[in-house]
Structure formats: C-alpha cells, structure tokens
Amino acid sequence: MAHIENIREQFKPVAFRVSRLFFVLVQMMNVDPMYQYSLDFYKMIYERALDNGNSIEKGKRNEKVKFFIKEFTALLYENICRSLFEKDKLLFSMLMLFKIIEKTHDDPKILLDAREVRFMMVGGSRVEMSRPNPTGEGGWMTDKIWASIL
C-alpha cells in the first residue's frame, strides 16, 4: 500500500499541471461563443499524452513525469489552437504561460504578482503629472507616458 502511495505521490506534479491548465480553457470560453470544450475532450487529450509516454522505461519515473507534462502541454496547445482564431492564439499561449508560472507544484507561494500582470494589461491610467515632463512640451516623450511613469 505504502509503495503505491509513494508512486502516486511522484506523479502528482502531472495532475497538478493538468488540472491548472483546464482553467485556461474555461477562460477561453468567454472569448468567443464557439470556444466550447468539454471535460471529456480534455480527458481524451490527457489519455493520449499518457499513452504516448508508455514507451519510457518503468524505472525512470522522474523522466516520465517530465515527459507527461511536456507532452500534455504540447498536445493541448496543438488541439486547442486548431479551433482558435488567429487573433486568439497568442492570447491562449499567454494565458497558459501565466497559469504555468503562477504556481509550481512544490511551492505554495504564488509566484506571479497579480498587480503586475494587471498593470501590464491595463497600462497607465494617470493623467496628472506631479512633476513636469522632462522633455518639455512636444518632446519625444508625451505627457501621457510621463504621467503613467510617475
């Protein structure tokens, strides 16, 4: 029993990644009404990734875990991308990236600062300048940029 438990533990990073990436799909559903994916579809991709990894020798568990994660991510990207419009493909990659780097399996800390991500998306919102624009009026830097930097 303990042995099985032990092996199970080792594969947890796979489950962790796969379950996290599912939420990227959930997000994508809000982008366009045609982007609908079922859990069954998701599981099918997962199973395919597992099948592809069967050729790796039994003993090399660490390698297997790495392979599963890589293979699943690649398969998912390929399958989903087929059904996305061009304009949303990079968006999908970006969301995947943020999901992946936001949290790792063995570190409970959230590694991605939500405020920073937000700022990148929103951009500067200020209009008031507490100090005048150093390039002066009509300089290379517009007031809007300077106000946002301040």
Next chain:
Amino acid sequence: MTDEFEVFKDLSVNIERNLDEWERIYNLQQPQEKDAKWPAPYNDLPMLKMAMFLRVFRPDKVIPIIQKMIVEDKELGPQYIIPPPFDMDKSFQDSTNKVPIIIVLSPGADPMAELQKLGGIYKAKIQAISLGQGQAEIAKNSIQFAIENNEWVVLQNCHLCPSFMPTLEGIIDNIVEDKNSGFRMWLTSMPSPNFPVTILQNGVKATIEPPKGLKSNMLRSYLGIDQTEFESCDKPSAYKALMWGLCFFNALILERRKFGPLGWNIPYEFSNSDLSISQAQLMMFLNHYENIPWEALVYMVAEANYGGRVTDPKDRITINVILEEFYNPNMLKVNHKLVESGAYIVPTEGELTSYQDYLREQMPATDLTEIFGLHDNAEITSAINITNAMLATALSLQGESAASGEGKSQDEILNEIATDLLKKIPKNFDIEAASKKHPIKYEDSLNTVLQQELLRYNKLTSVVRTSLINVGKAIKGEVPLSQELEEVCSSLFNNVVP
C-alpha cells in the same frame, strides 16, 4: 508606476537624469531585446516587469515581449508562438461517425475546395447542403441517406439556420458510434451563440481563416500544393520561382489589411480561390508559350483574379505595383532579393519540401515593414491596436478576485478613482449667464449652436457626476448596486471609458 511598484521606485528620477539614454531606447527598433541596454538598474529586469514598462513606454512592443516570455520559458518554448497551420486531415482523423467536424468560418474563407480534396483522398462521396430557409427537411433526408450509404454530408452555414440546430442535436444524439462507418458529418458555421453547445463540446473544431503573418500564410499555401503538380511544369525553374512570387504576393496583400487604411482603402476579402486560380493560370501560361508572357500574367492576376475584388482605383494601382515586384524577369535570378536588405529572397530552386523547409526555418517570423513598402510607423500603429485588443480581452477574462492584489482592495481603489474624478469634473455651465452674454439673434447663428452645445455638455457632466457619486455610495452600501453601476465600476477599474 514609480510609486505603485517597488521595482520602479527610482524610475522617474532615473529618466530625468538619463534623458538621452532613455530617448535612445525610445527610438530603438527592438527596445525589448537584451542588447538594447536599458540604463542601470533597469538593464536586468525580469521580462514581465519589462512588459509593464513597455506597456506605457512603447505599447507597440508589448506583444514581442510576451512572445519572448513564451519562447524563453523553460516549460513552453518557440513552438508555442508558431501555431500549427490549418490541417483538415488531422481534424478528420479525430472524428468518427458520431463526432462531427465543425469548421468555424471567418469572412472570406471557404473550406469547400479543401474538403473536396480531402474527400478525394479518402474516396468519400460528399453531399453539400447550404442551410437556409426551408432546407431543414432536405438536410434531414441527406443525413439519413449519408448514414445509410457511408457518405459524407456537409451542412454549410449553420449559423443561418438556428431553428434547425436542436433537431440536428437530436440526430447526432441518436447516431450509434461505429468505428467502421464511413459516415462523417461536417458542419460549417460563422461564430454564433445559437450553435448548440453539446455539438461544440463533442465535435472536433477547426477554424479556417487567412493565417496571420507572411510566414504562416505562405507555409499554408505551400502545404496545399500538390507534389506531382509542382514538378509537372515544362519550365520548372521559372514555374517554381514565380510560384514563390505568387504565394508571396498573396500573403503580402492579405497582410496589408492589418495596416487599415494605410494598406488598402477598403479591406478586401481575398480568398483562397483567387490563389488557386492564379496558380493554375501560371502553370497554363508557362506551358503554352515559349517565352514567359509577363504582361498577360500580371494582367490576369492583378486585374482579373484578385483585381476583380478591388473596387477602389488607387488600390487597383497599388495591387498592380505590388504584383510587378513578383512577376518580373528578375525573379528568375538565383536568390533574387525581394527587398534591399535581403531579408526576403527567392530560395534556391528545389523540391517542394525544400521550399517548405525554407519557410519553416529561414523566413523571419515577424514581418518587416520594409517588405510592405511602408514606413515603420505604420507597423507601430497596427501593433498598438493589436496589443490593446488582445490585452483588453485578457483583462476581461481576469476574475475580479485575481485583480485585487495585496495592499488596496478593489473597493478602495474604486473609491479613490471616483473621488479623484469627481474633483476634476467642471461645474455645469451657467446657461442663463451665457444666454445674456451671447443672446440668440438672427444675425449670429453661432450663438444658437453654443446654447445647444452647453445644454448637452451640462447633461453629460451631470450624468458623469451622479454616477460617480453613486459609485461612492454603492461602495459604502448606501445604494443598491444596479447593473449600470456595476458596469461603470468595472470600467473605471479597468481603465476604460464607461
């Protein structure tokens, strides 16, 4: 930014001190690359922070830095920014008689030609029905017929027949899965909220649209070329070089659309059939004439095939000029440079696969404005638009909870913005005073305009003021949060005009 984020706490001072350095960065073509050498201590920022800064400093370079983040991530990598080109065969392999293939259309795309080609490969009989009024019965019968005879059935334009969709759902539900059945159902539809979710979830989906970027566009053209046909011309070297030119031309005029009015006066929907007819003509002309009939080639492509869609006279001149770059005797020279810098050339003559490999490996992934004959600033405008559109979508997907990080809560931030804006709103104009000063007179019609404008302006400021006051009250819980108010709140929070 400077006082909001710890990393950037000296940024504004730094910029004031190193103005020249920052100006150099500002004017760089690729400020996101390592060799841009941002002034210390900002020369070694993590990429997300670089992206934040570029968002305000050079918004056109946010997409490249995001791409760079994806490419350099140890888990992802370069293959995650080059989407796999459209491959109908792959979708077909994932389908069964019970799993339909849904082709999501975009304007100007027509999958029928490719479908027929695929049907030819698998020796399947295809029945195509365009859905529309009164076609429901016919469609039902054809599906039945196709199931019995192991044929393919294509229901086109499902978005035009929403009333049939529930019936279709039922039909698919009743099909018994059978691995040996040759029956396949293909559905084409524009994006539509009426399309049944169960079909979408269980089917294989594929979108078809002109791909983005010269590289993927040309790769798709080259993947669509038949190997034997490619080798069957009497003048192989001319054919191959001009085929390259034609595909390049096709990709180029499609890509030009992203520049908006700078590219074309009207965004034309060139389609794949324009390309295939031009390819067929190229073969025919080269086989039939001893010398290459340049004029005829240019005329047929620029005036007839593609030109048929071009209605604006200026655009007509443009398309001719562009084509002449690709249909001319210089193309036959070895490795002819398509632009001065030599970033785009005609690859050395070879087999079909050698061209595909060239596209995959050597063609620049991001298009250089040089090839469009436009100034670099055209690229900036279009890049900013794309960036804004993508990030706005991404933002709308972020949950509210994810948005409020440590420090201030969303309510506090909102309250701050609302009070801040309230202070800035000008007082309503005094209409009476204005009418005394500028009375409505027969001789001076401008005064009438002034009066009307003032009234409207007052209305606008009043609306803004009340909704801002209400936002403040709603946060405190004094008034209920109506849907309207909620929208105002989220817009304020997301930095967009409500």
